Amino acid sequence: MKPKVAFFDFAGCEGDQLQVANLEENLLDLLGQVEVVSFREVMKEHSDNYDIAFVEGSCTRLQDEDRLKQIRKNAKLVVAIGSCAAIGGINSLKNYKDLDQVKKTVYGEHAALFDSYSARPIDAIIPVDAYVYGCPIDREDFLQVVKSLLLGKKPETPTYPVCVECKKNENVCAFERGQFCVGPVTRAGCNSCCVNEGTICWGCRGLIDNPNENSQKEVLIKNGLTVDDAIGKFRLYFGWQEAKR
Amino acid sequence: MKQSNVEVNVHHITRVEGHGNIYVNIENGKVEKCEWNIPEAPRFFEAMVVGRSWSELHHITSRICGICSIGHSLASLKATESALGIPISEQDLKLRKLALHAENLQSHILHLGFLVLPDLLGVGSVIPLATTNLNEVKMVLQLHRTANEMSNLICGRTTHPQRLIPGGFSKIPSMKELTLLRKKLQDSIPNLQAVAELFSSLAGKLPNFKRETEYIALSDPSEYAFYDGKLASSDTGSAPVKEYLSFTNEYIVPHSTAKWAKHVRESYMVGALARLNINYKRLSPMAQKTAEKFNLLPMNYNPFMNNIAQLVEVVHSVEDSIRLINELEAAGLQTQPDYNKPDIKVKAGTGVGAVEVPRGILFHDYTYNEKGICTKANCIIPTNQNHGNIQQDMNALVPQIAEKTQKEIELALEMLVRAYDPCISCSTHVTKIK
Numbered sequence: 001m002k003p004k005v006a007f008f009d010f011a012g013c014e015g016d017q018l019q020v021a022n023l024e025e026n027l028l029d030l031l032g033q034v035e036v037v038s039f040r041e042v043m044k045e046h047s048d049n050y051d052i053a054f055v056e057g058s059c060t061r062l063q064d065e066d067r068l069k070q071i072r073k074n075a076k077l078v079v080a081i082g083s084c085a086a087i088g089g090i091n092s093l094k095n096y097k098d099l100d101q102v103k104k105t106v107y108g109e110h111a112a113l114f115d116s117y118s119a120r121p122i123d124a125i126i127p128v129d130a131y132v133y134g135c136p137i138d139r140e141d142f143l144q145v146v147k148s149l150l151l152g153k154k155p156e157t158p159t160y161p162v163c164v165e166c167k168k169n170e171n172v173c174a175f176e177r178g179q180f181c182v183g184p185v186t187r188a189g190c191n192s193c194c195v196n197e198g199t200i201c202w203g204c205r206g207l208i209d210n211p212n213e214n215s216q217k218e219v220l221i222k223n224g225l226t227v228d229d230a231i232g233k234f235r236l237y238f239g240w241q242e243a244k245r
Numbered sequence: 246m247k248q249s250n251v252e253v254n255v256h257h258i259t260r261v262e263g264h265g266n267i268y269v270n271i272e273n274g275k276v277e278k279c280e281w282n283i284p285e286a287p288r289f290f291e292a293m294v295v296g297r298s299w300s301e302l303h304h305i306t307s308r309i310c311g312i313c314s315i316g317h318s319l320a321s322l323k324a325t326e327s328a329l330g331i332p333i334s335e336q337d338l339k340l341r342k343l344a345l346h347a348e349n350l351q352s353h354i355l356h357l358g359f360l361v362l363p364d365l366l367g368v369g370s371v372i373p374l375a376t377t378n379l380n381e382v383k384m385v386l387q388l389h390r391t392a393n394e395m396s397n398l399i400c401g402r403t404t405h406p407q408r409l410i411p412g413g414f415s416k417i418p419s420m421k422e423l424t425l426l427r428k429k430l431q432d433s434i435p436n437l438q439a440v441a442e443l444f445s446s447l448a449g450k451l452p453n454f455k456r457e458t459e460y461i462a463l464s465d466p467s468e469y470a471f472y473d474g475k476l477a478s479s480d481t482g483s484a485p486v487k488e489y490l491s492f493t494n495e496y497i498v499p500h501s502t503a504k505w506a507k508h509v510r511e512s513y514m515v516g517a518l519a520r521l522n523i524n525y526k527r528l529s530p531m532a533q534k535t536a537e538k539f540n541l542l543p544m545n546y547n548p549f550m551n552n553i554a555q556l557v558e559v560v561h562s563v564e565d566s567i568r569l570i571n572e573l574e575a576a577g578l579q580t581q582p583d584y585n586k587p588d589i590k591v592k593a594g595t596g597v598g599a600v601e602v603p604r605g606i607l608f609h610d611y612t613y614n615e616k617g618i619c620t621k622a623n624c625i626i627p628t629n630q631n632h633g634n635i636q637q638d639m640n641a642l643v644p645q646i647a648e649k650t651q652k653e654i655e656l657a658l659e660m661l662v663r664a665y666d667p668c669i670s671c672s673t674h675v676t677k678i679k
């Protein structure tokens with residue numbers, strides 16, 4: 001019997017689910033191997049009977065926690081897709097700010113109507129079995145993770161930083177071009193795609209495990225930076241992870 | 246069959262982007278309640294960007310919406326460039342117009358093929374169509390893939406573009422790549438015509454409903470406006486973009502995390518139908534023919550025809566992209582340095598950027614201090630501008646169909662919401678209120 005899969009979204013931009021829709025012909029192949037039972041963005045039908053739950057978006061309010069716990073109860077495997085779900089992502093930019101002030105900036109005197117707390121990855125609420133990093137996720141990466149899960153294996157994620165891939169791609173380092181880059185402390189797996197496209201690594205895949213050990217020291221030292229400098233100077237995606245360190 | 250009590254309660258309507266609920270209650274044939282509400286979790290972008298540098302804002306605000314990420318990046322860049330006085334070249338302007346066409350194609354094709362077609366064929370999703378209508382599904386997938394390849398080529402990625410930066414592009418495609426893209430676009434025309442035929446055979450299923458309203462879109466005398474233009478209203482004529490606040494007048498509705506907007510009437514509409522109603526004359530020749538085929542001529546007051554207006558725009562975007570590539574070729578594509586980063590002098594300033602994204606007009610408005618740090622931001626998203634119009638349409642539609650079965654009413658209302666192609670996760674990144 002084909003495993004049943006379901007997709008869910010919390011606070012995010014749906015860019016990761018879009019990557020699934022963007023699989024094009026690979027999507028037809030995938031549909032041959034799994035049965036999609038819930039995917040609100042593309043289908044009307046819904047069922048609570050599923051084996052694998054793919055969850056996009058961060059948890060940003062108390063009322064989301066119950067829904068997450070229910071998903072955990074229903075599913076055998078829970079997979080966080082995209083940085084918002086996996087690490088808190090761009091939403092955790094607001095974690096550096098005073099929350100009441102944030103709400104007031106946006107909703108003025110009506111701020112009290114809208115409940116919200118600091119943005120967090122879904123594993124702050126429920127156990128998660130696998131992660132697909134990125135903002136947005138990479139389609140190939142997603143397929144690899146799904147394949148491993150279908151084979152009953154634990155998907156592998158790189159524990160080295162983006163610099164490793166970037167050097168392999170023979171890019172001119174951002175620091176040599178007079179720019180700042182968080183590639184030295186960011187988890188690889190995207191093939192340093194942003195640098196390949198002419199910019200910098202913004203850190204979307206989140207901090208590598210143990211940045212003190214695994215970061216690209218060579219690049220940091222050469223530029224007179226410490227690990228903490230590299231993390232603290234450019235906080236786009238690290239809000240939740242930094243608070244946990 | 247006369248029915249007096251009907252309740253419609255659609256919690257988290259499917260096949261739309263983001264979360265929205267429809268609640269209708271008809272008692273003794275009288276509409277007691279008819280409500281469109283938005284429970285989506287708010288994400289507070291306007292507050293998040295305060296304190297960030299001019300060089301990052303387009304990257305951050307792109308994340309407001311996956312589907313309109315190119316449009317958000319461009320509106321953001323235009324606002325930053327206007328605030329800091331950064332010029333862009335003629336060539337980059339053309340490439341940016343191509344980027345917007347790519348997104349318009351991606352989004353409209355996804356909406357029409359994956360989200361609307363199932364309603365017209367009476368199924369719950371595109372998945373069963375992969376068995377029953379494989380040919381049609383493959384045509385849609387081919388068109389969608391071409392649109393994705395186009396985004397990849399111009400922007401570096403299909404979603405959350407990497408190459409779009411203040412002052413231009415970090416990297417641009419080669420003429421050879423653009424020529425290949427042109428060939429693909431030309432080759433997709435027969436498929437496009439077949440898809441148009443398919444919709445034309447099903448168009449009878451779109452409810453024949455009419456409600457006069459105001460339409461607002463960018464308008465420009467030289468082209469069908471997407472990237473630039475003046476702010477135009479079907480009721481009051483045009484005004485400079487920087488006066489946008491006098492058009493949008495946002496307000497808060499209880500139990501909706503999104504803000505709503507109104508201009509001179511109770512509500513107004515933005516999006517493909519608004520653009521077509523205002524700028525019909527400037528559609529490409531093939532697009533005008535497609536519109537005529539569906540008898541979609543200005544002024545058309547049927548919101549369900551927004552679907553067909555999107556189809557017409559797909560044709561326009563393909564044809565106009567071919568024209569833009571021809572122009573780039575004729576002018577001779579200038580190369581630029583690898584890892585291009587225009588030299589930018591930072592200064593204090595305020596700037597508004599408006600572009601037409603698939604769902605309508607989008608505004609970003611930033612204030613920077615002398616260090617180029619953002620001190621204030623406001624983003625007004627198309628779907629917010631449409632929420633009020635969706636509600637007004639529901640108010641007008643429900644009494645007309647109150648005698649139908651619960652199922653028929655529910656489907657009609659879902660189809661109405663889907664016709665607007667709402668982007669709800671986008672619409673809850675509301676703005677600053679005075």
Ligand code: SF4
Pocket residue numbers: 011012013014015016056057081082083084085089090134135136137308311
């Ligand atoms: S991780 Fe990025 S692409 Fe995914 S939902 Fe969050 S903002 Fe969107």
Ligand code: SF4
Pocket residue numbers: 162163164166167171172173174175181182183184192195200201216219
């Ligand atoms: S610092 Fe950035 S640009 Fe330099 S090697 Fe590392 S990832 Fe590449």
Ligand code: SF4
Pocket residue numbers: 134135162186187190191192193194195200201202203204205206
């Ligand atoms: S290069 Fe950095 S920002 Fe870009 S995708 Fe990879 S991890 Fe994310």
